[in-house]
Amino acid sequence: MVATRILPTVAGWAAGIAVTAAILGTPYLLFAYHDPQLHLVLDSADTGVALLVAFLIWGRYRRSGRLQDLLLAGGLLLLAVGGIGMALGLHLLGLEDGRADVWLPVAIRVVGALMVLTASVVGVRRVPDGWARVLTALPWATVALGLLLTYLLRGSLPVPLAATPPVSAEHPVITGHPALLVAHGLTAVCFAVASVLFACKAAQRSRGQDELLRWLGPAFGLAAFARLNYLLFPSLYSDWLYTGDLLRTGSYAVLLVGAAREISRYWSAQARAAVLEDRRRLARELHDGVVQELAYIRVETHTAVGDPEDRERMVAACDRALDEARAAIDALGRSTDEPLGFVLHRAARQVADRYNASLEVELDDSVHADDEQRHALVRITREAVSNAIRHGRTERVRLRLERDQHRRRLLVLDEGQGFDPATVKRNTTGYGLTSMEERASALRGSVNIDSVPGRGTTVAVTW
Incomplete structure (x- = not known):
């Protein structure tokens, strides 16, 4: 049973390892293609899925008050905003100079990855008093502070990528500013650790108790290998399409599967709760009506009927009717x-x-x-x-x-x-x-x- 719960995470890690090993070990495999349209499509799809899952987990937090849900929703929101959202914001501010449009998204994604890692550590404890508003505002404060610092430092930001990607790619090219490489490496480590911790927590839960948690392990496992691929060839912010992009989209696709199963489980639970409430209502009606009347008939029969044999038969009939009514109440109300x-x-x-x-x-x-x-x-x-x-x-x-x-x-x-x-x-x-x-x-x-x-x-x- 435990092996079944961690199987998706094992599969996610196996896929990431296989893709990365193929890139490193096969000189004839191209892993970078110049395709701006497809790159934009994948970015848009990833952002949409991240926002959807963040909204879903935010709803879970509103019901549960758990610190894990709040941090996870905030982390996914930052990962979503770090894509198309930052490109739009920087375009409106006129900061698309090949520097700010690289450093700001990568910084926001690092903060998002740290929030995801923290969510995997804290477990199901509730948000401490006084911290709920602070943690809720943290993603928005991060974005606002990032935009402000980027605007103030727009002329002094270092060049993140020193070289333009080649026409074709057959070998990894680890190039770029050291801070950019460190950011990709740190994000990959955060996602990898979070993947393992979420898988362990999913193994500890009973089947169906938290459907989304079961899919966080493989999703962040793929995300970790996506960042590793960006580290091997750090040109995420160009018009080229990389295996890292495909792994990242795969991670969001797994998140989408988990979100769909979570939504299905939620509405199934709501339907069961509605049925149970209706059954309890019927049980109350039976108890307050039929059972009370049968009990009264039994008492009256025991005292009013003169013939002992007739009295015994009628009391036995009342007992059987009471058994039937009480069995129905138990079946409906429990x-x-x-x-x-x-x-x-x-x-x-x-x-x-x-x-x-x-x-x-x-x-x-x-x-x-x-x-x-x-x-x-x-x-x-x-x-x-x-x-x-x-x-x-x-x-x-x-x-x-x-x-x-x-x-x-x-x-x-x-x-x-x-x-x-x-x-x-x-x-x-x-x-x-x-x-x-x-x-x-x-x-x-x-x-x-x-x-x-x-x-x-x-x-x-x-x-």
Whole structure:
């Protein structure tokens, strides 16, 4: 299970290593092409995806208040603004001179990478009081300060790239200002460490708990190798298309997949919550209406009917109706996230308390069942416990839930009067044995009833 959660990150790193190794080890592989149009298209697509994912994670922060979400949203916002946004801002300020339009985006991306790295470290802790507004304003303050410093230092900024890219590229050319190379290297390290940490955190979460987190590892792994490729051939800010551009777009494509799955999971959760609330409303209506009326009928029948046999039959009918109503309330009003053992314990306890019988339980919480199986097991449990008390005349019932190798087993045991199963099966109206067998069959399992007159009964359901 853990290997499955980190598999996307392993695949992302494998892709990045393969591309980089091909560039370094194959002299005939061209990794730079002069294509301004495609370069602009990829930049625009990457910026759009980064903004979308940043907005999604900002929404998560508004609901959760987690520091990780706030830092991650801010980091992705800076990575998005460092692309087309900075080009537009510098164009409006008239600072497109081959210097400012390189240094400002790379500086903003370094800050964004540091925020992503910090987000991978802090985990799920909540934003400390007083820091929420500061961290929210940090990306915007970074952009504003960068624009201001760029404008003030526009005449003294060093030349970032000393050479124009060749017509074709067959070997890496590590050239450019040392600060530019350091910035690419630092960004690559930040993304690489963040990728590993996000993958570790995804492995610690249960499946489906945080769908987006599972895709942050491979996305930032690809982003790290994209920056490494820019370090090998640092001409990101030209009209050329590089393998680094393709790896960067691949990282944003993975982020887009994670965002889509996160949105799907969110709306599925909203739909389940709406259904659960409606089920609880119906359960309240049943409890306040049908159950109360049946309880009243039972009490009146017990006192008003003169013939003991008639009274016993009518009280038994009321008990069955109450069992049906309470089973419906449990099915409608309870969350499917409750452990199976807890659900069965509650169902058995309700029946035992009604007849003032004691209940002993031995439940393995590692045993699970899906929704349909839960319903069938609850009905079997209620029927078996009711039969043990009402017909077996026992004052103590034992309930066990256990795992036997690859099978799961539910046991209801009593030391009551017992009965002859062969005789009872010929009487289709007795004890509800047929109903229990049909429900066990629906579980893709079986029910075995072991009983001897005077020696108690054991009902074993295996599935």
